[in-house]
Amino acid sequence: xxxxxxxxxxxxxxxxxxxxxxxxxxxxxxxxxxxxxxxxxxxxxxxxxxxxxxxxxxxxxxxxxxxxxxxxxxx
Amino acid sequence: xxxxxxxxxxxxxxxxxxxxxxxxxxxxxxxxxxxxxxxxxxxxxxxxxxxxxxxxxxxxxxxxxxxxxxxxxxxxxxxxxxxxxxxxxxxxxxxxxxxxxxxxxxxxxxxxxxxxxxxxxxxxxxxxxxxxxxxxxxxxxxxxxxxxxxxxxxxxxxxxxxxxxxxxxxxxxxxxxxxxxxxxxxxxxxxxxxxxxxxxxxxxxxxxxxxxxxxxxxxxxxxxxxxxxxxxxxxxxxxxxxxxxxxxxxxxxxxxxxxxxxxxxxxxxxxxxxxxxxxxxxxxxxxxxxxxxxxxxxxxxxxxxxxxxxxxxxxxxxxxxxxxxxxxxxxxxxxxxxxxxxxxxxxxxxx
Numbered sequence: 001x002x003x004x005x006x007x008x009x010x011x012x013x014x015x016x017x018x019x020x021x022x023x024x025x026x027x028x029x030x031x032x033x034x035x036x037x038x039x040x041x042x043x044x045x046x047x048x049x050x051x052x053x054x055x056x057x058x059x060x061x062x063x064x065x066x067x068x069x070x071x072x073x074x075x
Numbered sequence: 076x077x078x079x080x081x082x083x084x085x086x087x088x089x090x091x092x093x094x095x096x097x098x099x100x101x102x103x104x105x106x107x108x109x110x111x112x113x114x115x116x117x118x119x120x121x122x123x124x125x126x127x128x129x130x131x132x133x134x135x136x137x138x139x140x141x142x143x144x145x146x147x148x149x150x151x152x153x154x155x156x157x158x159x160x161x162x163x164x165x166x167x168x169x170x171x172x173x174x175x176x177x178x179x180x181x182x183x184x185x186x187x188x189x190x191x192x193x194x195x196x197x198x199x200x201x202x203x204x205x206x207x208x209x210x211x212x213x214x215x216x217x218x219x220x221x222x223x224x225x226x227x228x229x230x231x232x233x234x235x236x237x238x239x240x241x242x243x244x245x246x247x248x249x250x251x252x253x254x255x256x257x258x259x260x261x262x263x264x265x266x267x268x269x270x271x272x273x274x275x276x277x278x279x280x281x282x283x284x285x286x287x288x289x290x291x292x293x294x295x296x297x298x299x300x301x302x303x304x305x306x307x308x309x310x311x312x313x314x315x316x317x318x319x320x321x322x323x324x325x326x327x328x329x330x331x332x333x334x335x336x337x338x339x340x341x342x343x344x345x346x347x348x349x350x351x352x353x354x355x356x357x358x359x360x361x362x363x364x365x366x367x368x369x370x371x372x373x374x375x376x377x378x379x380x381x382x383x384x385x386x387x388x389x390x391x392x393x394x395x396x397x398x399x400x401x402x403x404x405x406x407x408x409x410x411x412x413x414x415x416x417x418x419x420x421x422x423x424x425x426x
Contacts, residue, residue, distance in 0.1 A: 010348050012318065014116055014139055018156045041139070048142040053151055065344070 003032040009066070013041035017049050020071075024055065029075045032058065037067045046071070084252045085109045086234070087194055088203040089186060090152060092140025094281040095205030095237060098272050100148055102236040103203050106253045110203065112152040113193060114141040115186050117161040118317045119290045140282040147278070157189060158314055165291070166310045170222075175297035177289060179214035180222070187227035194232070201232045201247045208238045209263045217241075237261045237269070290321065299325050302426045306330065306370065315349070319367070322346060325426040326383060332370025333426070334380050336387055351403055356384055359409060360397035363388020378412060385414035 006023050008016035016037045023033060035046060040062070046069045047057045054074035061068050088100035090112035104110045145152035164185045168178030183206075190202045208217050220242060224233045231246040239248065240260035248255040261268045273281060290296040299320045304310045306327070319335060322342045327333035335353075337343035343365035347355075353367040354377075366384045368377075381398040390396035391414050401407045 014114075014120075014142075014154055015156070017139070017142070018116060018154050021154060045139045045142055048139065048146055049152070049154075052142065052145050052149075 001030050001032065002027065003034065006033055006035045008035055008037045008039075008042070010038055012039045013045050016042045017045050020046055021049065021053075024053075024071075024073055027073045029073050031073045032070060033073065034068060034070045037069070038065055040067055042067050042069060083107070083109050084201070084247070085111070085199040086201050086203050086247075087111055087113050087153075087190055087197075087199050088150075089190060089205070090114050090141045090144050091205070092144055092282055093205070094266075094269050094273060094278075095207060095210070097144045097148065097205070097278065097281060098269055098276070099203050099205040099236045100144075100150065101276050101278075102258065102272075103234070103253060104148065104150070106257060108253065110148070110150050111199075112141065112145045112148070112150050113190055114152060114154045115157045115161075115189060116154060117165075117182075117289075118158045118314050119161075119165075144281075147280075153193070155189065155193075157185075160189075161185065162312065173212070173292065175292055175294050176300050177291040177297075179211065180219055182289075183214045183219075183223050184226045187223055187229050187233060191227055191229040191232065200252065201234055201245070202229055203234050203236060205237060206235045207261050207263075207269075208241055234258075290317075296320060299426050302327060302333075306333065315352070319346075319349070319369075323367075324387075326420060326424050327426055328379055328383065328421075328424045329372075329376060332368055332372040332376055332380070334383060335367040335369065336384065337364040337366065350401060351405075354400065354402055356381055356398055356400045358385060358388045358390055358396050359399045361385075361388050361390030361393065363390065363396075378410065379415075381410055381412040382415040383420070385412055386420075388414075390414060 006019060008019050016035065016039060020035050027033060043060060050057050050071050056072045056074060057069060058072055059070040086103055086108050088096060088110050090096050100110050142152060164178055164181050168181040170180040173179050187202060194202060206215050208215065208220060224230055234245045234247050235242060236258045238261050239255060239258035241262060244255060247253045303316060322345060323335040323337050325333055325335055337346055346365055346367055349367055353369055356366045357363060363384065364387045368380055372380060377400060384398060385391060385396045395411050395413055397409050398412055399407055399409045
């Protein structure tokens, strides 16, 4: 299992979703991706994108002005 | 006996997040076609951005409508970044602009063309859009339907399920992949047929964007874009320009520079991210907005900008305020200025 970090700070939705989508294409099923964002919209959009594309959100958190989502790539 | 098992046909639906594209996709899904969605991000579909930036919008429920529609339909959605390619559409629209800087017909041709490219690369069979004849004055007219099909290169691979019966049969219809009789014949600007269809499908919740989700249909936004191009003597732009045109008050007191004045804390925080790209200023003796200066202001211009900035702070009636000016390299100095007097700024300064 591989774990990678995607810096999507300062990007506004839907760009963090697009960057997540593009990064996930390079990963294998079971790999984990931690996406770090500053747009609070990602707390809705990335989980929605994961649900429709068969990926799993493992963790979502926020602190200060940052929002972090950890997802597991699906099959 | 040899039995031929027909493969399930696959279609890509352009999903804007509105009702029409949702109904178009649903109509074709009902016929057993495998449908996936595609959504193109031009940089101007920026409703979500203002939600993200402005404090007062943060309480509003925030969702990306195209993702939401895909989830309701139970289909995958591919969001494609076309920011760079879209520049040519906006800068040189073959069919011109609409009421503002909206190149709607060229935009539709571009997006269907991108979808045509996508289906070729991904082994899909045809394209679905939610277009309705007569729905929009520029891009959805009887005369423009064949133009979109032809100039996009999609030709008869482009199916418009909501108005298909008013158009010549497309390949998916002729080949029997979809039953033309189960498609629709909607025309005009009335939303009643779509609302009835939504009810039949059990769709109760859907977005109803006025004028679409594109900022280029907005008069004030278009004026700021035109001003930007005039000031730079070039019709080029970057994504950051597109973003900054949506935030703050834009004031151009001289042709070679303008102020972007944050209207509230959320905008100020967002604009602080551009401190390395622009000269910025903020009042230090009184509460006041964060301001970016776009252009090449002289020392005299900086004084004028500072006096304008002071008008928007708590020190607007003071004899003098302290204004901290930060250069792109981070060096900072403070000047004392008298807030610009007068009831209003000259109208021609306000973009």
